[in-house]
Amino acid sequence: YRHGEAGEVVVSTPDGAVHFGEQHPVVLVAGPCSVENEEMIVETARRVKAAGAKFLRGGAYKPRTSPYSFQGHGESALGLLAAAREASGLGIITEVMDTADVDKISEVADVVQVGARNMQNFSLLKKVGAQDKPVLLKRGMSATIDEWLMAAEYVLAGGNPNVILCERGVRGFDRKYARNTLDLSVLPVLRSLTHLPIMIDPSHGTGWFEYVPSMAKAAIAAGADSLMIEVHPNPAKALSDGPQSLTPDRFDSLVQEMAVIGKAV
Ligand code: PEP
Ligand code: MN
Incomplete structure (x- = not known):
C-alpha cells in the first residue's frame, strides 16, 4: 500500500462505474445478512436502490459460530444475487x-468480500489476489491495523490493486450492550497510512439496529468513503443478524439524515 496518496477503487456495476475514495461521494452498500429467497432479495435490492445504495450485499456462504445455525443457501443464493443484480442494476x-468457491462467486459478485474471520486466511487472500474482481477486506475481530494492512498487501502483491478496507x-469487553466495538479511530489512522478506500460497517459494529444510525453518521463525519448497512x-x-438489521423504511430515513452530515451521499 502507498503512503500519502489519495487512492480510489473503481468498480463497474450494471448501472455504471462506482468510485470508492476520498475524492468521491460516500458509497452506500446495503442488504440482508443472508440471501434467504428471491422475493426478499429482489425487494430489498429495489428498496435500497431507491434510497441511494449503489451495492446490494447479501451472504450466500455464511461464517456462523454454530454449525447448527443457518449456513447460507450457497450456490443457489448466488443465482438469486444474479437475479437481484439484473432486476435492480445494483452491484453485488x-x-x-x-x-x-472464488471462481463461481467472482462470476456473480462485482466485489468479493473476505470476512473478519478470514482476514488472515492467507491462501484465500492469495486466491482473491489472483482474480480480477475488487476485494472488500473486513478487519479481523482482534486484528491490529498493521496485520490488517499486511492482509491487504497479500491481495495487492498477488496482482489485484483493488482493495477496500x-x-x-x-472484540470489546462489554458485549452486553455492543456485539463489537466499532473502532472509528481507524478512519484518520488509515487515511494517514494507506491510499486504500475505507468502508465502515456499523451493523456488525454495534449488533443492534437502534445504534446503527448514530454510528453511521459518525462514520461519515469522520471521513468514511463508504458504509455497509444490513x-x-x-x-x-x-x-441471521435480524437484531442489527434496519427495515427498508429505517434505511430510507437514515440516508436522509446522513446527507446533511458530510460528503454528499
Ligand atoms: C457479514 O458481513 O455478514 C459478516 C459475516 O461480517 P463479518 O465478517 O464482519 O463478521
Ligand atoms: Mn451479518
Whole structure:
C-alpha cells in the first residue's frame, strides 16, 4: 500500500462505474445478512436502490459460530444475487469463505468480500489476489491495523490493486450492550497510512439496529468513503443478524439524515 496518496477503487456495476475514495461521494452498500429467497432479495435490492445504495450485499456462504445455525443457501443464493443484480442494476457484494468457491462467486459478485474471520486466511487472500474482481477486506475481530494492512498487501502483491478496507468492530469487553466495538479511530489512522478506500460497517459494529444510525453518521463525519448497512424487509424473521438489521423504511430515513452530515451521499 502507498503512503500519502489519495487512492480510489473503481468498480463497474450494471448501472455504471462506482468510485470508492476520498475524492468521491460516500458509497452506500446495503442488504440482508443472508440471501434467504428471491422475493426478499429482489425487494430489498429495489428498496435500497431507491434510497441511494449503489451495492446490494447479501451472504450466500455464511461464517456462523454454530454449525447448527443457518449456513447460507450457497450456490443457489448466488443465482438469486444474479437475479437481484439484473432486476435492480445494483452491484453485488458477497462473501467468499473457501478458495474452492472464488471462481463461481467472482462470476456473480462485482466485489468479493473476505470476512473478519478470514482476514488472515492467507491462501484465500492469495486466491482473491489472483482474480480480477475488487476485494472488500473486513478487519479481523482482534486484528491490529498493521496485520490488517499486511492482509491487504497479500491481495495487492498477488496482482489485484483493488482493495477496500472495512472496519466492522473489534472484540470489546462489554458485549452486553455492543456485539463489537466499532473502532472509528481507524478512519484518520488509515487515511494517514494507506491510499486504500475505507468502508465502515456499523451493523456488525454495534449488533443492534437502534445504534446503527448514530454510528453511521459518525462514520461519515469522520471521513468514511463508504458504509455497509444490513437491511432486511422483516428483521424479526431474518435467518441471521435480524437484531442489527434496519427495515427498508429505517434505511430510507437514515440516508436522509446522513446527507446533511458530510460528503454528499
Ligand atoms: C457479514 O458481513 O455478514 C459478516 C459475516 O461480517 P463479518 O465478517 O464482519 O463478521
Ligand atoms: Mn451479518
